[in-house]
Structures are given as C-alpha cells and as structure tokens.
Amino acid sequence: QVQLVESGGGWVQPGGSLRLSCATSGLIFAGYTMAWYRQAPGNERELVAAIATGGSTNYADSVKGRFTISRDNAKSTVYLQMNSLKPEDTAVYYCAAVGAIYLNPTTSVDSYDYWGRGTQVTVSS
Numbered sequence: 001q002v003q004l005v006e007s008g009g010g011w012v013q014p015g016g017s018l019r020l021s022c023a024t025s026g027l028i029f030a031g032y033t034m035a036w037y038r039q040a041p042g043n044e045r046e047l048v049a050a051i052a053t054g055g056s057t058n059y060a061d062s063v064k065g066r067f068t069i070s071r072d073n074a075k076s077t078v079y080l081q082m083n084s085l086k087p088e089d090t091a092v093y094y095c096a097a098v099g100a101i102y103l104n105p106t107t108s109v110d111s112y113d114y115w116g117r118g119t120q121v122t123v124s125s
Contacts, residue, residue, distance in 0.1 A: 001097030002083040009119030020080040029076035038091035050105035092118040
C-alpha cells in the first residue's frame with residue numbers, strides 16, 4: 001500500500017519559516033513525481049510546488065522565490081522549505097504522488113493518484 005505522511009506544520013509569525021516533510025512508503029519513490037498542494041477554508045485545492053523524478057520543479061507564482069521543494073530518494077521523502085511566510089499562506093498542506101516520469105512535473109491535481117492526510121500551516125501575528 002502507498003502511504004504519504006506529512007509533518008512539520010504549525011504556527012509561525014509572518015516572515016518566519018517552516019519546513020514540511022512528506023515520508024512515503026509502499027512505492028518505488030525514485031519513479032514518482034511528487035507535489036505539494038494546499039487548501040484554505042472555502043477555497044479550491046491549489047498547487048504549491050511539484051518536482052519530477054529528474055529534479056525539475058514547478059511553483060505557484062504566489063510562492064516562487066519563497067518556497068523550495070526538494071526530494072531525498074534515499075529517504076523516500078519530499079520536503080517543502082517555506083520562507084518569508086505570509087498570512088495568505090495559511091492552509092492545510094497536502095503531499096501528493098503519481099507513479100509517472102515527467103520531464104517537467106505535472107501541475108494537474110487530477111494527475112496525482114496518492115495523497116497524504118495534510119498538515120496545518122498557520123501564519124499570523
């Protein structure tokens with residue numbers, strides 16, 4: 001069974017940083033495209049960042065330059081480093097995976113087959 005477990009969420013003041021982790025099991029991690037999505041109350045789930053098996057990345061314009069997605073194939077884990085956090089970053093953050101190799105990672109939510117349960121990120125003063 002494929003399982004994705006997020007961790008690292010919490011409360012932080014504007015301008016602060018958090019690092020999210022997504023530990024995976026039940027899959028050959030190196031063959032999976034990975035992504036982070038987020039969803040705030042009343043909003044649609046939106047892409048934050050995605051990373052292909054070869055390391056190519058895509059970011060939402062709203063987080064570009066502030067967030068960094070990375071993967072550690074030896075640990076079967078994907079990370080999201082979030083810096084210069086803003087109140088509008090407040091949301092539940094979800095890890096997603098699809099067993100496909102893309103030159104550039106897909107940004108379509110419908111492409112991802114496996115999802116974690118989410119971790120809450122709250123940015124406020």
